Each structure stands twice: as structure tokens, then as C-alpha cells.
Amino acid sequence: MKISRDLKYTRERIERDDGSFFNLLEVKVEAAENLKFKRVVTDNREKKLFNIGYLRLLKAAERSVDNPAVIVWDAYQHSDSALEYFEDIFQNRSDIYMSLNAWITEKLRYLIKTKN
Numbered sequence: 001m002k003i004s005r006d007l008k009y010t011r012e013r014i015e016r017d018d019g020s021f022f023n024l025l026e027v028k029v030e031a032a033e034n035l036k037f038k039r040v041v042t043d044n045r046e047k048k049l050f051n052i053g054y055l056r057l058l059k060a061a062e063r064s065v066d067n068p069a070v071i072v073w074d075a076y077q078h079s080d081s082a083l084e085y086f087e088d089i090f091q092n093r094s095d096i097y098m099s100l101n102a103w104i105t106e107k108l109r110y111l112i113k114t115k116n
Contacts, residue, residue: 007027007028007029007058008027008028008029008062009025009026009027009028009055009058009059009061009062010025010026010028010062011023011024011025011026011059011062012024012026027058045074049072049073049074050072052072053070053072056068056070056072057070069112071108071112073104073108075101076099076100076101076104078099078101079099080099080100080101081098081099081100082098082099082100082102082103083098084100085100086103
């Protein structure tokens with residue numbers, strides 16, 4: 001996936017006097033015809049993940065990250081246990097509860113850190 005250089009992404013946290021805050025996200029485009037609005041709620045999951053990955057690439061470009069790698073995956077239910085899916089790995093660790101999402105995240109971080 002390549003990002004278009006005519007898109008500029010910025011993010012700013014605005015704090016109010018009472019301590020609350022909001023995030024201001026801005027995407028600037030050079031040519032207005034490149035800007036399209038659509039409802040993403042009805043898109044299929046693959047398209048949503050693609051859009052999320054593209055936004056992450058824009059964020060990385062704004063931070064001047066060279067050759068960014070973006071990993072986007074569709075999370076499981078928060079109640080899904082890693083033990084349910086990988087019983088053989090966790091068979092002697094019944095006292096440890098780890099959600100499937102946490103286990104996948106841990107493994108992804110390890111693979112990235114070790115450049116596998």
C-alpha cells in the first residue's frame with residue numbers, strides 16, 4: 001500500500017480549562033476531487049481494515065517514519081481465551097488467563113522485535 005504525498009495528516013490534542021480534552025484530526029488534500037466521503041459502517045471487514053491501515057500509514061508519514069510497516073488485524077471477542085484456541089500451548093498454565101487478542105498482540109510484537 002502506498003500513500004499519496006498530496007495527503008497531509010495532523011493530530012492535535014486540545015485541552016479545555018476543566019481538564020477535559022478532545023483530539024482534532026486533520027487530513028489536508030491538494031486537490032478537492034481526491035476527497036470522497038462515504039459511510040464506512042456498512043463496508044465489509046476487509047475494506048475497513050484496509051482503510052485503517054491506510055490511516056496508520058498517513059500517521060507514520062506525518063511523523064516522518066521511513067518505510068513504515070503497518071499490521072492491521074481483525075480482533076477476536078474480548079472474552080475469547082487463548083486457551084480455547086491453543087489448548088496444547090497453555091495446557092500446563094491453567095492458572096493464567098490470557099485473552100486471544102492479548103496473546104496475538106504479544107506474538108506480533110515479538111516477531112517485529114526479532115525481525116521475523
